[in-house]
Amino acid sequence: MDGDTLYSIGDLARLTGLTVKTIRFYSDQGIVPPAGRSPAGYRRYDPTALARLDLVRTLRDLGLDLATIRGVLDREISLAEVAAAHAAALETQIRTLRLRQAVLTAVARRGSTPEEMELMHELAKLSEAERRRLVGDFLAAAFGDLTGDPAFAGVMTSMTPELPDDPDPEQVEAWVELAELSRDPDFRASIRRIAGHIADHVAEHTANHTAERMSDHVAGHTGDHMGERMGERGRGVARVAVVRPDAAAMARALAAPALAAGVGPASAEAEPYVTALLTATGLSGATLLDRLEAAGDPRRERYAELLAVINGWPPPESLAPALTWFITALRTHLPGRTHAAHPSG
Missing domain, CATH: 1.10.1660.10 (Multidrug-efflux Transporter Regulator; Chain: A; Domain 2)
Structure with a gap:
């Protein structure tokens, strides 16, 4: 030109x-x-x-x-500087739009009321720091003075949801339900009770050991993906432990063959399983029943399911069949409890 x-x-x-x-x-x-x-x-x-x-x-x-x-x-x-800054800004806008889309899709699928939609939107748009504060408040209330115990650091971390920057509608729904559940005082008390049982379990199996085993007890309470390998230090001696399974995890393992064989929890054939669980845990019948009943809270299992959806984990294995079976069996066969007569074996 x-x-x-x-x-x-x-x-x-x-x-x-x-x-x-x-x-x-x-x-x-x-x-x-x-x-x-x-x-x-x-x-x-x-x-x-x-x-x-x-x-x-x-x-x-x-x-x-x-x-x-x-x-x-x-x-x-420079144009390169402008492009980089603008690309970052657009990324933020895209995340916001995706979140709005996920919320609206979830609202449409659930048939939510205006009030539910407002709550869903408010919870979904919380920043990562705000979400962590909400969950941190729940964990602090649930674990109480145990929050300072190094043995529980991994447990609490593994109970923390990590909502992606661009969640899908299922993850948004799961996060909203989990957030609502975590604010329920009764649920907090239930988790606090379970945390106390975990603390008792750790104490029962670490009194005479320098290196303890601390594995899978949270799997028995909050899903298999919540068990953590943890380390602590005491009196200058390094402790790395992965503790043996707790009562709920043992109940799951011992109930599996009984459930597979169709053994009724109130039948005479259930008594050897009850004896085996009592022996394996070393607990009294009343204490064992109390721990299984606490672990059997359906809200605990729901929390684990929601956490798996949010964090992209495989669905946790349900403890309900095993716990229900053993709770019934214990109520039937514990000494001193009144129950229907069963055939002698």
Whole structure:
């Protein structure tokens, strides 16, 4: 193109597809200054103006403001810097839009009321720090003074939901339900009771050991993916332990063959299983029953299921069949308890 060619505003409008009004505005803002004026006083623009207008239109289409565009055109800031900053901003906007989409999809699927939709939106748009505060408050209330015990650090970490930046509708629904559940005082008390049982279990099996085993007891309470390998230090001696399974996990293992064989928990055939569990745990019948009943709280299992959805874990194995079987068997066969007579074996 001839470098001496000059264009009127009308010429630029035809060449760029922009309106005369828009080009005049850009010219008035100093973004596309005229190269001169005609004898009649009309603005004239050189080929550089045409190139600048093409760039301005592209940057505007990408959402950049005029002040930033002027900085790029005047070489006060590099295009690469602007592109990086704008890409980051767009990423934030995209996450926000995806979250809104997930909330609306969940609302449509659940048939939520306006109040439920408002709560869902408020909980879903919490920042990561705000979500951690909400869950941290729940864990602090549930574990009480145990929060400072190194042996429980991994347990509490493994009970923390990690909602992705771009959750799908199922994860949004799961997060909202989990958040509501975590604020339930009765559920907090139930988890506190289970935490106390875990503490008792650890104490029962660490009194005479320098290196203890601490495994899978949370799996018996909050899902297989919540068991953690933990380390602690005491009196200058390193302790790395993975503790043996607790009562709930043992009940799951021992009930499996009974359930598979169709053994009724109130039948005489159930007594050897009860004896085996009492022997394996070393607990009294009343204590064992109390621990299994606490672990059998359906809200605990629901928390584990929701946590798995949010964190992208496989669904946890249900403890309900095994716990229900052993709770019934213990109530039937514990000494001193009144129960229906069963055939002698």
